[in-house]
Amino acid sequence: MSGEQTNPVITEQHPDQFLIQKGKLKLSNPHIQPGQEDVLYHIALGNKSHNLQSLFQDIKFVCMGGSPNRMRQFADYLVSELHINLPSGMGLTNIACGSDRYVLYKVGPVLSVSHGMGVPSLSIIFHEIVKLLHHAGCSDVTFFRLGTSGGLGIEPGSLVITEEAVDGLLRPYMEMATLGRLVQYPSRLDPDLARELQKLALTDPECHCHSTYLSKTMCTLDFYEGQARLDGAFCDYQAEDKMTFLKKVHSSGVANIEMESLCFASYCHRAGIRGAVVCVTLLDRLEGDQITTPHNILEEWQQRPQKLVASYIKLCLNGKNFSSKSS
Numbered sequence: 001m002s003g004e005q006t007n008p009v010i011t012e013q014h015p016d017q018f019l020i021q022k023g024k025l026k027l028s029n030p031h032i033q034p035g036q037e038d039v040l041y042h043i044a045l046g047n048k049s050h051n052l053q054s055l056f057q058d059i060k061f062v063c064m065g066g067s068p069n070r071m072r073q074f075a076d077y078l079v080s081e082l083h084i085n086l087p088s089g090m091g092l093t094n095i096a097c098g099s100d101r102y103v104l105y106k107v108g109p110v111l112s113v114s115h116g117m118g119v120p121s122l123s124i125i126f127h128e129i130v131k132l133l134h135h136a137g138c139s140d141v142t143f144f145r146l147g148t149s150g151g152l153g154i155e156p157g158s159l160v161i162t163e164e165a166v167d168g169l170l171r172p173y174m175e176m177a178t179l180g181r182l183v184q185y186p187s188r189l190d191p192d193l194a195r196e197l198q199k200l201a202l203t204d205p206e207c208h209c210h211s212t213y214l215s216k217t218m219c220t221l222d223f224y225e226g227q228a229r230l231d232g233a234f235c236d237y238q239a240e241d242k243m244t245f246l247k248k249v250h251s252s253g254v255a256n257i258e259m260e261s262l263c264f265a266s267y268c269h270r271a272g273i274r275g276a277v278v279c280v281t282l283l284d285r286l287e288g289d290q291i292t293t294p295h296n297i298l299e300e301w302q303q304r305p306q307k308l309v310a311s312y313i314k315l316c317l318n319g320k321n322f323s324s325k326s327s
């Protein structure tokens with residue numbers, strides 16, 4: 001196979017449309033058959049070893065973020081916001097504790113899950129969570145990524161809700177090598193959900209004190225050279241090249257840069273799952289590379305996506321019918 005040309009294959013005819021699966025979550029994998037054992041290796045669960053239906057059937061929201069501690073804090077926050085009574089004498093438990101790869105907390109109808117750093121790590125947990133929800137018989141589940149990012153031309157601490165993720169070449173799809181061919185998966189996110197979140201951010205007293213943008217997000221394979229930083233262990237370009245690139249990215253409609261949205265968006269699109277990416281910006285990349293903001297302020301900023309998404313979940317659970325198409 002070495003030296004062979006690989007022609008990219010685009011997998012969907014209408015990449016701009018976002019078709020949501022209604023009802024029970026179905027897998028688009030004919031190899032996973034009912035009754036067959038399925039081990040969810042990286043979260044130490046399985047459809048034969050655990051009663052996934054009794055454990056998870058009520059799940060309606062999956063919230064993902066890079067860091068295990070952040071997702072634990074989010075789970076704690078949800079316990080108080082959603083007034084969840086945990087079994088007496090028991091705190092929150094990491095359901096994936098049989099593996100030390102990811103953490104998984106269940107708070108009522110919400111799963112709070114860590115995805116680690118970068119696309120390969122997010123890809124694995126996304127597969128296993130979708131299979132978990134399928135085995136559990138869940139229906140109409142909404143996914144969120146609650147992340148951090150570097151902003152472009154916006155005040156640090158702002159929120160960016162992703163309309164579409166683009167890769168390091170500004171292409172709106174995730175390209176994967178599968179069976180020796182490059183396959184491209186469109187990375188548009190559900191526009192209604194993004195608008196609902198933006199509208200909420202503008203009206204929710206918890207969120208209205210900082211700016212919220214709806215825009216493209218660039219997803220890279222690396223934090224340093226992948227994001228045009230000058231402060232990595234290696235760097236073969238000049239400050240001027242960096243600025244030319246970042247300005248080009250900014251002028252193409254990208255407001256922030258992170259490392260997972262492309263996979264998250266393209267898998268939501270592929271699975272027909274309503275999904276949104278909400279990231280806080282930790283710095284303005286047009287001003288610098290290093291994150292120098294004090295830890296306590298960064299902690300507060302990291303809670304901003306959590307507050308917005310928790311407010312959204314609360315409203316959904318209280319029966320609010322969002323109508324983002326109206327004013």
Ligand SMILES: O=P(O)(O)O[C@@H]1C[C@H](O)[C@@H](CO)O1
Nearest residue numbers: 065066117118147148258259
């Ligand atoms: O969700 P998080 O804050 O972990 O995501 C961003 C992108 C990378 O994973 C990481 C780099 O610092 O932060």
Ligand SMILES: O=c1cc[nH]c(=O)[nH]1
Nearest residue numbers: 148149150257258259
């Ligand atoms: O600049 C940043 C900050 C957080 N996460 C990133 O990927 N990039």
